[in-house]
Amino acid sequence: MPKVSRIIPILENLLFFWLGLALVLSLAGDRLEIPALLQVLGRAHPLILHFPIVLLLMAVGLLWLSDLRLKNAGAQILLVGGNLTGITVVAGLILATEDYDGDALVWHQWLGLASLLLSVLIYFFREKSANFLRISTGTLALAIILTGHFGANLTHGEDFLLAPIQSKETEFVALEDAEVFEHLVxxxxxxxxxxxxxxxxxxxxxxxxxxxxxxxxxxxxxxxxxxxxxxxxxxxxxxxxxxxxxxxxxxxxxxxxxxxxxxxxxxxxxxxxxxxxxxxxxxxxxxxxxxxxxxSNQKTYSFGPASDSDIKKLNNFFRKVNPVFPGSPALEVAYYGISTFDAASLQDLKKVNKQVVRLNLNRMPLATVDLSFLRNFPNLEELQLNFTGVKPEQLSNLEGLENLRNLALSGNEFGSSSVSELSKLKQVRKLFLWNSGLDETAKEELKKGLPQAQIDFGFDGKGIIYALNPPKIEFEKTLFQDSMELILSHPIRTAEIRYSLDGTEPDSIQSPIYSGPIWLKKTVQIRAKAFSRDWKGSVITSNLVFKEGIKPQSYQLAFEPNPRYKAKGATSLFDGIKGKTNHTSGDWLGFTDTPLEIEIFLEKNSAPKYLSLSFLLNEGAYIFPPESVEIWTGGQAGWQKITQTPTQVSSKLEEVRFGVLTYSLPEVSFDKLKVRLKPISKLPAWHPGAGAKGWVFVDEILLNL
Structure with a gap:
C-alpha cells in the first residue's frame, strides 16, 4: 500500500501535465516542429486508443454504483484511464500534424480533449454531488462515443458506422448519358x-x-x-x-x-x-x-416486349428486326435492297410501333413516301434517312417524336429553304447533314435554330482526298450453330466494299466485292474495306464469328487454370458461350504458370476435320497468343503428335480483341484429341513488362466437320 500511495499523487499530477500539453498542441501544434521520436508516438495513436476507452467506460459504470468499494475502484481505474487518455490525446494531436485536416479532424480533436478534461474534473470532483457525478459521467460516455465516431470517419470514410444499413442501390446510367469520369473513373x-x-x-x-x-x-x-x-x-x-x-x-x-x-x-x-x-x-x-x-446493356424501358411471332413475321431477306441487345424489349429495324424496297412494307411496323427505338432506312427511295406513319412511333430514338431523297416538307412528321435524339439526313438535297423545317426539331441532339446543299449562311442560321443539337455538316473536300469511314459489319451473334447471315454496309451509297473471309487484307482489285448478304457456314475472320473514286480507301474493319462445333463425349484438363480466371473449368471450353472482350467477365480460362493441356474424348464416328481455338488478345494486360500449340490425335495406334505453331505474333500494344487459330486434322481414324497451349514465357522487349510471364486466355475449343 505505501508504494501505491506514492504512485497516486504522481498520476494525479500527470493528469494536469497531459491536459496542459494537449492544450498547447491543440492551439499551437501547427507552429511547432515535432521531433522524430514524438512522431513515432503520434503514429502509435491508433494502437493505444482502445485502452483508455475501455478503462474510462468501465470507470463510468463503477462510479454509477452505490457500493463504496466499487466506487473507489472506479476512481482508481479513472485515474489510470485518464492518464492513458492524456497519452492518447497527445499522440493524436502529434499525428494530426501529418496530412490531416477538415471538419472530422476538428470534431475528433476537440471531443478527445473534452474527454480528457471531463476525466480530470470527474476524478477530482466526484464526491461533490450525486447529480454532478451522473451528469459528468454521462457526458464523458457520450464524448467517448462521438470521438470514436469521428475517428472512424477519418480512418474509414464518412458514414462508416451507418454504411451497412444504408441503401446499397446504385444510380442507373445509360451509355448515352454516362460520363467518363463521373460514372466510370x-x-x-x-x-x-x-x-x-x-x-x-x-x-x-x-x-x-x-x-x-x-x-x-x-x-x-x-x-x-x-x-x-x-x-x-x-x-x-x-x-x-x-x-x-x-x-x-x-x-x-x-x-x-x-x-x-x-x-x-x-x-x-x-x-x-x-x-x-x-x-x-x-x-x-x-x-x-x-x-x-x-x-451498354443497362438501359431499361417502361414498355413491354413485342410478341416473338410478330418479330419473326417481320424478319425477311430485306428487313431485319432485332432487340437492341439480348433481353431488351426495345427493337432496331433496318431495311436493305433498294431495288426491292416496297414502301407499303413500312406499314407492317405498326405491330411493333411502341418497341421500335432505332429505324434505319438509309438509301431507301423515300422522296414520294408518306412518312406520317412515323408519328405512331412514340419511343423512336434514332432515325437514319441518309441518301433517301426526303424533302424538307416530309420532316414535319418528326416534330411530335419527343424521344428522337439522333437524326441522320446526309446525302439529301435540302437547300437553304429547309432551315425553317429543320429548326422545328427541338428534341434532336445529334443531327447529321453531310452533302445536304446548305450554304454557310443556312448552316449558321440552323445552328442558331437548334442550339441544343450537335450538327455535323461534314466537310468541303475540294482539292483534298479524304479516307472513307470503314464499312459496318452486322451479324446476329458471334457464335452460331448451322449457318448465319452476315451483312456489310457503308453510309456512302457509291462506296465499293471489298472483303475477305480468311483474315487476309482485302484490296481494291482481287478481293471479292460485296453485293448482298453473305451466308457463313464455318468459323471465319471477316475483314472489309471501303473504296470509292476521289476517296482514300478506308481502314480495315474486322470481326471474328465462330461456328459452334460438335460436342465431345468428355474432356479433362491436365492443369487447373489460374484461380482468378477459372470460369466453369473445362466445361467453359465447350458450352457454346462466347466470352466478352473483358477478361474478368468470368467466361475465360486463364493460364500463366502452366499450359492449357486438355484431353478430349470424342463420340463414336464423329472425328472432326478442323479444330479451332478461340482466344483473347490484350497485350496491355499481358494476354498474348500462345507461344506454341501442340495437337495429338489418339486411337488404337496410340498418340500421334501434330506439331503446330501460331500464325500470328503480337508486335505492339493493340486494342482488346478476339483471336482464333484453326488447324486441319489428319484424315485418319481417331477417337480422342490432346491439345496443349503454352503461354508466352517472356514478354518481348518492346512491351512495358518485358521479360515477365505472359498469359493465354481461351473460352472455346471448336471441333468442326
Missing part, C-alpha cells in the same frame, strides 16, 4: 482511394474527394498528365509491385481489380478528361469498349 477512386485522400486525411498532399484536388496533384507530382501514363502519379503508383511502400492502394487495403486498372490506364491514355461523355469517345477506343461492358 470516380466510383473506382471512391471505393479504393478516397479513404486516405479526403478532407481530414490528405496523405501525400493529394486530395481526391474534390475535382480541384485531383487537378492539383500531390507533393510527388501530378495526379494525371493527359495522355502520358509514365508521368501520371496515378498510373505509376497502381502499377508498382504490391510490396513496394509507394504502391497504391497500400497492400493492407482492398486492391484494384484488373478491370479497374484497365479503366484508369485507358482514361489517362485517352486524355484524362473530367467532363467528357462516353458517347463522345470513338467506338474503337479501349476506354469506350470498357465503358460499353458496364453501360
Amino acid at each position: 470516380q466510383p473506382i477512386l471512391e471505393a479504393k482511394c478516397i479513404a486516405c485522400h479526403k478532407e481530414g486525411k490528405v496523405k501525400g498532399e493529394l486530395r481526391m474527394d474534390q475535382l480541384a484536388g485531383l487537378q492539383k496533384g500531390g507533393k510527388s507530382g501530378p495526379f494525371v498528365v493527359p495522355g502520358d501514363m509514365e508521368k501520371s502519379l496515378l498510373i505509376q503508383r497502381i502499377n508498382l509491385p504490391k510490396d513496394e511502400k509507394e504502391h497504391m492502394p497500400p497492400k493492407n487495403k482492398t486492391q484494384l481489380t484488373d478491370e479497374e486498372i484497365e479503366i484508369l490506364e485507358a482514361w489517362v491514355a485517352a486524355g484524362s478528361s473530367f467532363d467528357q461523355k462516353v458517347s463522345e469517345l470513338k467506338s474503337e477506343e479501349p476506354l469506350f469498349q470498357l465503358a460499353s461492358n458496364r453501360f
Whole structure:
C-alpha cells in the first residue's frame, strides 16, 4: 500500500501535465516542429486508443454504483484511464500534424480533449454531488462515443458506422448519358482511394474527394498528365509491385481489380478528361469498349416486349428486326435492297410501333413516301434517312417524336429553304447533314435554330482526298450453330466494299466485292474495306464469328487454370458461350504458370476435320497468343503428335480483341484429341513488362466437320 500511495499523487499530477500539453498542441501544434521520436508516438495513436476507452467506460459504470468499494475502484481505474487518455490525446494531436485536416479532424480533436478534461474534473470532483457525478459521467460516455465516431470517419470514410444499413442501390446510367469520369473513373477512386485522400486525411498532399484536388496533384507530382501514363502519379503508383511502400492502394487495403486498372490506364491514355461523355469517345477506343461492358446493356424501358411471332413475321431477306441487345424489349429495324424496297412494307411496323427505338432506312427511295406513319412511333430514338431523297416538307412528321435524339439526313438535297423545317426539331441532339446543299449562311442560321443539337455538316473536300469511314459489319451473334447471315454496309451509297473471309487484307482489285448478304457456314475472320473514286480507301474493319462445333463425349484438363480466371473449368471450353472482350467477365480460362493441356474424348464416328481455338488478345494486360500449340490425335495406334505453331505474333500494344487459330486434322481414324497451349514465357522487349510471364486466355475449343 505505501508504494501505491506514492504512485497516486504522481498520476494525479500527470493528469494536469497531459491536459496542459494537449492544450498547447491543440492551439499551437501547427507552429511547432515535432521531433522524430514524438512522431513515432503520434503514429502509435491508433494502437493505444482502445485502452483508455475501455478503462474510462468501465470507470463510468463503477462510479454509477452505490457500493463504496466499487466506487473507489472506479476512481482508481479513472485515474489510470485518464492518464492513458492524456497519452492518447497527445499522440493524436502529434499525428494530426501529418496530412490531416477538415471538419472530422476538428470534431475528433476537440471531443478527445473534452474527454480528457471531463476525466480530470470527474476524478477530482466526484464526491461533490450525486447529480454532478451522473451528469459528468454521462457526458464523458457520450464524448467517448462521438470521438470514436469521428475517428472512424477519418480512418474509414464518412458514414462508416451507418454504411451497412444504408441503401446499397446504385444510380442507373445509360451509355448515352454516362460520363467518363463521373460514372466510370470516380466510383473506382471512391471505393479504393478516397479513404486516405479526403478532407481530414490528405496523405501525400493529394486530395481526391474534390475535382480541384485531383487537378492539383500531390507533393510527388501530378495526379494525371493527359495522355502520358509514365508521368501520371496515378498510373505509376497502381502499377508498382504490391510490396513496394509507394504502391497504391497500400497492400493492407482492398486492391484494384484488373478491370479497374484497365479503366484508369485507358482514361489517362485517352486524355484524362473530367467532363467528357462516353458517347463522345470513338467506338474503337479501349476506354469506350470498357465503358460499353458496364453501360451498354443497362438501359431499361417502361414498355413491354413485342410478341416473338410478330418479330419473326417481320424478319425477311430485306428487313431485319432485332432487340437492341439480348433481353431488351426495345427493337432496331433496318431495311436493305433498294431495288426491292416496297414502301407499303413500312406499314407492317405498326405491330411493333411502341418497341421500335432505332429505324434505319438509309438509301431507301423515300422522296414520294408518306412518312406520317412515323408519328405512331412514340419511343423512336434514332432515325437514319441518309441518301433517301426526303424533302424538307416530309420532316414535319418528326416534330411530335419527343424521344428522337439522333437524326441522320446526309446525302439529301435540302437547300437553304429547309432551315425553317429543320429548326422545328427541338428534341434532336445529334443531327447529321453531310452533302445536304446548305450554304454557310443556312448552316449558321440552323445552328442558331437548334442550339441544343450537335450538327455535323461534314466537310468541303475540294482539292483534298479524304479516307472513307470503314464499312459496318452486322451479324446476329458471334457464335452460331448451322449457318448465319452476315451483312456489310457503308453510309456512302457509291462506296465499293471489298472483303475477305480468311483474315487476309482485302484490296481494291482481287478481293471479292460485296453485293448482298453473305451466308457463313464455318468459323471465319471477316475483314472489309471501303473504296470509292476521289476517296482514300478506308481502314480495315474486322470481326471474328465462330461456328459452334460438335460436342465431345468428355474432356479433362491436365492443369487447373489460374484461380482468378477459372470460369466453369473445362466445361467453359465447350458450352457454346462466347466470352466478352473483358477478361474478368468470368467466361475465360486463364493460364500463366502452366499450359492449357486438355484431353478430349470424342463420340463414336464423329472425328472432326478442323479444330479451332478461340482466344483473347490484350497485350496491355499481358494476354498474348500462345507461344506454341501442340495437337495429338489418339486411337488404337496410340498418340500421334501434330506439331503446330501460331500464325500470328503480337508486335505492339493493340486494342482488346478476339483471336482464333484453326488447324486441319489428319484424315485418319481417331477417337480422342490432346491439345496443349503454352503461354508466352517472356514478354518481348518492346512491351512495358518485358521479360515477365505472359498469359493465354481461351473460352472455346471448336471441333468442326
